[in-house]
Amino acid sequence: MTILHIDLDYLADTLEKLLSIPSPTSYTDNIVRHCGQELDRLGVPFEVTRRGAIRAVLRGKKRRPARAIAAHLDTLGAQVKQVKDNGRLGVVPVGSWSARFAEGARCTIFTEQGSYRGTILPLKASGHTYGEEVDEQPCGWEHVEVRVDARSSNADEAKKLGIDVGDIIAIDPQPEFLENGFICSRHLDDKAGVAVMLAALQALIPVKNKLPVDVYFLFTIEEEVGVGASNILTEDVASLIAVDNGTTAPGQGSAEFGVTIAMADHNGPFDYHLTRQLARLCADNDIFHQRDVFRHYRSDVASAVEAGHDVRTALICFGIDASHGWERIHVHALRSLAELITAYVLGPVKFTRDAEEIGPLKDFTRQPMAEAEQELTSDVTLEEED
Known part of the structure; x- marks a missing residue:
C-alpha cells in the first residue's frame, strides 16, 4: 500500500500543546478535556468513562474483529506526604521514577484553593551552608522537599495557603523542539504517543471508508500506576497495540529513529503473530x-x-533516551510510528477467526516448526572441517 502522509507540523504542535497541560496520574481531567476537544475538531466520535479514559472509534466495513491502538495521557508526578515544620513539603512519587531526576525540578502544587509554584530541592541545597555535605547526602525521595514560592516558613503558614497532605504536584516538562528533529522534554512518555495517535487519526479520516474493521483509539489515564487499558476495551476488540517509549541504553535494541517493535516486556512475550505482522508491515512499506x-x-x-481480556497484544515504540528522567526523542520515530499505524489499520485482517472469542481448532493459527534451511557459505564440507 501507499504510505499515508503524516502532517509533521500538526504532530509537533499537538505534542507541544499536550506537554503544556499538567497531567500527573489522578490529575488528568484537563488533558482529557483537551484531547476530547481535539477529537471533536477532527470529527472523530468518542466516549469517556467515569474517571476519564477516552474511547474514540473509526468505523470500518465490519464491527469484528476490531483493532485498538492505545496511549496514555497521564504522566509521572509527585504528591504531598507531609507539611513540614519548616514550611516545606515532604513528597512521594506518583508513578515510578527516581528522586535523582526530581532534584532541581520546577513544579506546580495543586491545592483545593488554587495552585502554587515551587522547586524540588535536596534537604541540603546550599554549598555555602553545608559545604561538602551537599555532595555526600543520599539520593531518595526522603532526601528531597518542595520549596513553595509563597510565604511558607513554617507548617502553619503552609496550611494557611491551603496546602495539605495528598495534594498533587506536577513537574514542569521544559520542552525544546530543535531544528534537527530532536525533542527534549519531560513527559514525552507518553504524550508523544498520544500525539502520534492523533496525527495518524488525522491522516486516516479522509480514507476511513477503506478500513476493513472498526478501529478504536484509546487514551488511558492511569498507565503510570499500572491500571492502563484494563477497563476500556469492548468485546469487539481482538488486538491491542500500545504506543509508548522504547528505552535506548547499552544492551537495548531501541533507537531514536524509526519504529522499535517490542517483542517482550517483564510480563513476557507479546503476541507472536501480531508482532511479526507489524515487522513485516515495516519491511514492506520501507x-x-x-x-x-x-x-x-x-x-x-x-x-x-x-x-x-483475551486479545492479541503488541507494543510499538519511539526510542527515548533517559526515560522517566530528562527524556529525548526524534521526530523521525514519531512519523514512522504514525505511518505504521495507518498501514496496519488499513491492511487486511490476518485472522478472521478472531472475530469470535471462541472457535474450533480447525482454523486456529500455526507457528513454524520445521528445521530452517541453511545456506552453504563456502564449498568446505563437514567432513573436511572435521
Whole structure:
C-alpha cells in the first residue's frame, strides 16, 4: 500500500500543546478535556468513562474483529506526604521514577484553593551552608522537599495557603523542539504517543471508508500506576497495540529513529503473530525499524491482559533516551510510528477467526516448526572441517 502522509507540523504542535497541560496520574481531567476537544475538531466520535479514559472509534466495513491502538495521557508526578515544620513539603512519587531526576525540578502544587509554584530541592541545597555535605547526602525521595514560592516558613503558614497532605504536584516538562528533529522534554512518555495517535487519526479520516474493521483509539489515564487499558476495551476488540517509549541504553535494541517493535516486556512475550505482522508491515512499506526486549517495563497492554481480556497484544515504540528522567526523542520515530499505524489499520485482517472469542481448532493459527534451511557459505564440507 501507499504510505499515508503524516502532517509533521500538526504532530509537533499537538505534542507541544499536550506537554503544556499538567497531567500527573489522578490529575488528568484537563488533558482529557483537551484531547476530547481535539477529537471533536477532527470529527472523530468518542466516549469517556467515569474517571476519564477516552474511547474514540473509526468505523470500518465490519464491527469484528476490531483493532485498538492505545496511549496514555497521564504522566509521572509527585504528591504531598507531609507539611513540614519548616514550611516545606515532604513528597512521594506518583508513578515510578527516581528522586535523582526530581532534584532541581520546577513544579506546580495543586491545592483545593488554587495552585502554587515551587522547586524540588535536596534537604541540603546550599554549598555555602553545608559545604561538602551537599555532595555526600543520599539520593531518595526522603532526601528531597518542595520549596513553595509563597510565604511558607513554617507548617502553619503552609496550611494557611491551603496546602495539605495528598495534594498533587506536577513537574514542569521544559520542552525544546530543535531544528534537527530532536525533542527534549519531560513527559514525552507518553504524550508523544498520544500525539502520534492523533496525527495518524488525522491522516486516516479522509480514507476511513477503506478500513476493513472498526478501529478504536484509546487514551488511558492511569498507565503510570499500572491500571492502563484494563477497563476500556469492548468485546469487539481482538488486538491491542500500545504506543509508548522504547528505552535506548547499552544492551537495548531501541533507537531514536524509526519504529522499535517490542517483542517482550517483564510480563513476557507479546503476541507472536501480531508482532511479526507489524515487522513485516515495516519491511514492506520501507519503514525503518528494529526490535527490542524490555525487562523492567510494562505498558497499557499488560494491564489489559491481566484484567482478563483475551486479545492479541503488541507494543510499538519511539526510542527515548533517559526515560522517566530528562527524556529525548526524534521526530523521525514519531512519523514512522504514525505511518505504521495507518498501514496496519488499513491492511487486511490476518485472522478472521478472531472475530469470535471462541472457535474450533480447525482454523486456529500455526507457528513454524520445521528445521530452517541453511545456506552453504563456502564449498568446505563437514567432513573436511572435521
